[in-house]
Amino acid sequence: MTDLHIHTYFSHDGREKTENYVKKAIETGKKRIGFSEHYDYDCYVNGDDTPLSDIDAYRAEIERLRKKYEGQIEILFGIEFGYDKRAVEHYRELIERYKFDYVINSVHLVGKHDCYYDEYCKDLSKREAYGLYLKKVLESVSADYPYQIIGHIGYAARYSHYEDKKMPYCEFADLFDEILKEIIRRDVFLELNTSTKSETEFLPDKDVAERYIDLGGKKFTYGSDAHDLKRFYEKEDKVKEFLRKKGMSNYFFRNGIAEKDEL
Ligand SMILES: [Zn+2]
Ligand SMILES: [Zn+2]
Structure with missing residues (x-):
């Protein structure tokens, strides 16, 4: 499978x-590898000084x-x-200028x-914190620029302080259904992201990925979200096993056009 989610020194947190x-x-x-450096204009429009990746230098490399x-x-x-709604215009311009593969x-x-960061959840119940996060994910699916993949649904659960930090389908069924239906309607891909700090194998939780399939979704990508070599291709076998069992395929992109990996 192609790992499409990898960060290097060009990302502010890459190592x-x-x-x-x-x-x-x-x-x-491996036959191919996909890099996906951060470009966090969402931070910039929110007054945060997280450095933006130098896309010209990244492309030259x-x-x-x-x-x-x-x-x-x-x-x-x-x-x-x-994603941030105030970043949409800028992202559209970047996509036009750089013609990313994905x-x-x-x-x-x-x-x-x-x-x-746990700071986000500190004064919120799990229901509030995850609910707000999922509402923003729903908004992001409809973003008005051409993208291919919805990344790491369940990100807010990675480091939260709740005793049971999972974000299962059953606890947020209505929101997940809206998100998954919109992913299918928009014909974009659901990422299975193996950067998890808990016992879960990948984000989103398996029951969310299963619900996506039940609703008619068939389009998956795999990403380790590695920031150094230690996590490169981590838990690829878990994703492969899940996709095989469900009779699903994994995809990669050239110039925005999807192709199937051989599983
Ligand atoms: Zn991310
Ligand atoms: Zn990432």
Whole structure:
């Protein structure tokens, strides 16, 4: 499977050189690799000083590596946008200018807080905190720019302080149904993201992915969300096992056009 969710030094929180992933992917027999650096204009419009990735430098490095490793591996040029309705216009321009192979549309901020940090949940019940997060995810699915993938649904559960931090389908069935139906209607892809700090194998919870299939969804992508080599391709086997069992395929993108991976 192609890992489409990888961060390098070009992302503010990345800890690895792009080339190190490429070398590792070749060593381990991968056919292709997809990078998805952060571009958090959502932070910028909320007055946060999180640095924006230098997309020109990132693209130049991808081009250099494509030449250097030609014939050995395919390298995909993706991006991860942090959704905010005030960032829509800017994202549309970037997509037009850079012609990414694919765009991952993710929600990180709810209000001014990155809901990854426990700070976000501290004065809220689980129902309130996760409900607000899922409402923003629902809004993000309808974002008015062309993207391919909805990233890591359930992100707010990664580090929350609740005793049971999971975000299962049954606790938020109405919101999940609205989100999943909108993903299907818009014909975009649901990411299975293996960056989880709990016992869950991937985000979103398996029962959410199963509900997506029950509603007619068939389009999945895989992402480790690695920020260094340690987590590169983590739990790929778990995602593969799930997709195989359900008779589903995994996809990657060239110039925004989806193709199936061989499972
Ligand atoms: Zn993300
Ligand atoms: Zn990411």
